[in-house]
Amino acid sequence: MKKIAYWVVGIAIVIQFIRPDFQNPKIDEAAVLNTDPKVMSLLKTSCYDCHSSETQYPWYHNIAPVSWVMADNINSGRKALDFTNWANIDPKVKSERLTRAKQLVNNEMMPKSEYLLLHKNAVLNDEEKKILEEFFDSQIQDI
Ligand code: HEC
Numbered sequence: 001m002k003k004i005a006y007w008v009v010g011i012a013i014v015i016q017f018i019r020p021d022f023q024n025p026k027i028d029e030a031a032v033l034n035t036d037p038k039v040m041s042l043l044k045t046s047c048y049d050c051h052s053s054e055t056q057y058p059w060y061h062n063i064a065p066v067s068w069v070m071a072d073n074i075n076s077g078r079k080a081l082d083f084t085n086w087a088n089i090d091p092k093v094k095s096e097r098l099t100r101a102k103q104l105v106n107n108e109m110m111p112k113s114e115y116l117l118l119h120k121n122a123v124l125n126d127e128e129k130k131i132l133e134e135f136f137d138s139q140i141q142d143i
Contacts, residue, residue, distance in 0.1 A: 015064040020071030022061060025053045025078075033086035039135045043083055046111045046122040050077030052084040058118070073112065091143045098136045105132050 033043075049055050050073050060066055081097050082089070089097075104110035106129060111122050124132070 018064060018068070019062065020067055022055075022057060022067075022071065022074075024055055027053050027084050028088065031085050031087040033083045035135065038131060042124070042128055042132055046124055046128075047081075048083065049115070049119075050074055050112075051081045053078070053082065054084055069114075073115070095140055095143050098140050102133055102136045105129055105136075 034040075043051075044054075055074055061070055081101070101110070105124065111119070111124075116123055
């Protein structure tokens with residue numbers, strides 16, 4: 001039994017050496033989304049940690065294997081939709097993502113449930129979902 005415990009502790013220590021790169025990419029200030037403060041505040045609280053280059057990292061971000069899951073979410077999230085690179089997104093892609101964003105927010109699939117467990121303030125109520133939906137619609141019309 002003791003041997004197994006040593007192994008578990010040993011592995012837990014060794015995996016800490018596999019560290020994802022958590023540097024936020026440089027931001028092109030001219031491309032950053034800038035809209036109504038109410039919308040900005042909702043996006044910043046509920047989406048920006050995975051969909052921007054302004055990710056805020058919690059204290060546990062360096063602890064493997066949580067760090068690996070986080071790095072994966074952040075990298076794929078930014079690739080899918082980056083609000084800090086808004087003006088540079090291809091209009092066709094943007095329109096697709098915005099349409100998807102409406103569905104995902106309405107079906108409570110974004111923000112991701114694992115994120116909401118530790119970020120209660122990112123949960124969106126009905127009124128907030130409506131504000132975001134209107135924003136997504138207005139952006140689609142602007143394209
Ligand atoms: C914990 C990280 C995380 C948060 C927070 C988050 N997302 Fe995502 N999002 C992802 C990841 C990862 C992907 C890409 C892979 C996938 O779809 O699971 C994604 C994909 C998307 C896509 C593209 C889906 C597609 O099918 O092309 C949209 C749109 C989106 N998210 C909208 C949002 C919006 C809006 C919010 C805030 C209300 C949000 N997300 C919050 C991680 C997150």
